[in-house]
Amino acid sequence: MLSRTADHLYWMARYTERAENTARMLDINYQTSLLPQSSEAAEQGWRGLLSISELTRDYHAKHAGLAQREIMGFMVRDESNPSSIHSCLRAARENARAVRGTLTTEVWETANTTWLEFKRLLARGSFERDPSEFFEWVKFRSHLSRGVTYGTMLQDESFHFLRLGTFLERADNTARLLDVKFHGARPIPPGSSGDYFGTLQHTEPLEIDFYYWSAILRSVSAFEIYRKVYRNVIQPEKVAELLILRRDMPRSLLACMEEVVSNLGYVANEHSGETQRRAGRLRADLRFGRIDEILATGLHAFLTQFLDRVGDLGVGISRDFLVPV
Known part of the structure; x- marks a missing residue:
C-alpha cells in the first residue's frame, strides 16, 4: 500500500x-x-x-x-x-x-x-x-x-490501518481522561484503599462523589459494565482497574493496546520491528500489571509514562508506514 x-x-x-x-x-x-x-x-x-x-x-x-x-x-x-x-x-x-x-x-x-x-x-x-x-x-x-x-470493508491493509488509528487514539484519550479526572477527585481519607487519588479539596457533600465517579464511567460507556463486573458501590481503585487493566472492557488501555499490537502485526514491514517491540512491551506491562502496584507507585506517573509511550508509538507508526512528518 x-x-x-x-x-x-x-x-x-x-x-x-x-x-x-x-x-x-x-x-x-x-x-x-x-x-x-x-x-x-x-x-x-x-x-x-x-x-x-x-x-x-x-x-x-x-x-x-x-x-x-x-x-x-x-x-x-x-x-x-x-x-x-x-x-x-x-x-x-x-x-x-x-x-x-x-x-x-x-x-x-x-x-x-x-x-x-x-x-x-x-x-x-x-x-x-x-x-x-x-x-x-x-x-x-x-x-x-x-x-x-x-x-x-475487506479486512486487508486498509482495514487494519483504520483500526490502528482508532485504537491508538482511544488509548491516548482514555489515559488523558483518567489522569485529569483522578487528579480532580476528592482525596479519600488516609488509610483507605483509595488514598492515592486526588489533589484538590472539595466542599461538596460525600453524596456528590457517587455522581462524580458515575460520570467518569459513563463518559467511556462503562457504568453498566462496572455494575456487572464488580457488583458493588463505585470505588475509585476499581474504576482505575476497569479502565486500565480489564481486557474485556472495550475502552480500557489494555483492550486498546491488544488491538494496536494485533493490527500492527497485520501491516508489519521490514522497518517496523522496533515499533512492534515497543507496542508489545507496553501491552505486556498492562496484561501482567496489578492495580495495587500501579497505585502504590503513583497513578499520575504511570499514566504520564503511558502517554509518552503511546506518543512514541505514533511517531514510530508514522516513520515506518505513513507520510513523513
Missing part, C-alpha cells in the same frame, strides 16, 4: 475517534455541571477538560475566563481549534475523500453525510438547544462509522 493512502486511512480513523471522545467529555462535563456544586468545583471541571486536550493555552489566547458556554463553543464549533468536533469531522471527511477509491461506498457516504449533517445541525441551533442530544448524535455517527467499516 502507498504510504500516502495509509496515512489518510490512519488519520481518518483517528479524527473520527477524537470527535467522539471530545463529545463524550463535553457531555459528561455538561451533565455534571447541572449537579449542586460550588463554582470552584464547576470551574475545575471545565479547566480539566481543556487540560485533557492540551488546549488551555489556545483557549486563553481567545477567551478571558472559563465560561461554560465559551468552552463548549470552542470545543464544538471553533474552526481554529484543531481538536474541536468541527475540525475533527471535517478532517475525517477530507481524509476519506482523498482515498475514496479505497473505501467502500457505505464508508465514504457515512463520513460525507456525517460532515454535511453536522453543519446543518449547527446552522439550526441544535447544539445550543440540547447539547446532550447533540453529543449523542456525534457518538452515534462515530459508532456507525466503525460498524460500517467492520461490516463492509
Whole structure:
C-alpha cells in the first residue's frame, strides 16, 4: 500500500475517534455541571477538560475566563481549534475523500453525510438547544462509522490501518481522561484503599462523589459494565482497574493496546520491528500489571509514562508506514 493512502486511512480513523471522545467529555462535563456544586468545583471541571486536550493555552489566547458556554463553543464549533468536533469531522471527511477509491461506498457516504449533517445541525441551533442530544448524535455517527467499516470493508491493509488509528487514539484519550479526572477527585481519607487519588479539596457533600465517579464511567460507556463486573458501590481503585487493566472492557488501555499490537502485526514491514517491540512491551506491562502496584507507585506517573509511550508509538507508526512528518 502507498504510504500516502495509509496515512489518510490512519488519520481518518483517528479524527473520527477524537470527535467522539471530545463529545463524550463535553457531555459528561455538561451533565455534571447541572449537579449542586460550588463554582470552584464547576470551574475545575471545565479547566480539566481543556487540560485533557492540551488546549488551555489556545483557549486563553481567545477567551478571558472559563465560561461554560465559551468552552463548549470552542470545543464544538471553533474552526481554529484543531481538536474541536468541527475540525475533527471535517478532517475525517477530507481524509476519506482523498482515498475514496479505497473505501467502500457505505464508508465514504457515512463520513460525507456525517460532515454535511453536522453543519446543518449547527446552522439550526441544535447544539445550543440540547447539547446532550447533540453529543449523542456525534457518538452515534462515530459508532456507525466503525460498524460500517467492520461490516463492509475487506479486512486487508486498509482495514487494519483504520483500526490502528482508532485504537491508538482511544488509548491516548482514555489515559488523558483518567489522569485529569483522578487528579480532580476528592482525596479519600488516609488509610483507605483509595488514598492515592486526588489533589484538590472539595466542599461538596460525600453524596456528590457517587455522581462524580458515575460520570467518569459513563463518559467511556462503562457504568453498566462496572455494575456487572464488580457488583458493588463505585470505588475509585476499581474504576482505575476497569479502565486500565480489564481486557474485556472495550475502552480500557489494555483492550486498546491488544488491538494496536494485533493490527500492527497485520501491516508489519521490514522497518517496523522496533515499533512492534515497543507496542508489545507496553501491552505486556498492562496484561501482567496489578492495580495495587500501579497505585502504590503513583497513578499520575504511570499514566504520564503511558502517554509518552503511546506518543512514541505514533511517531514510530508514522516513520515506518505513513507520510513523513
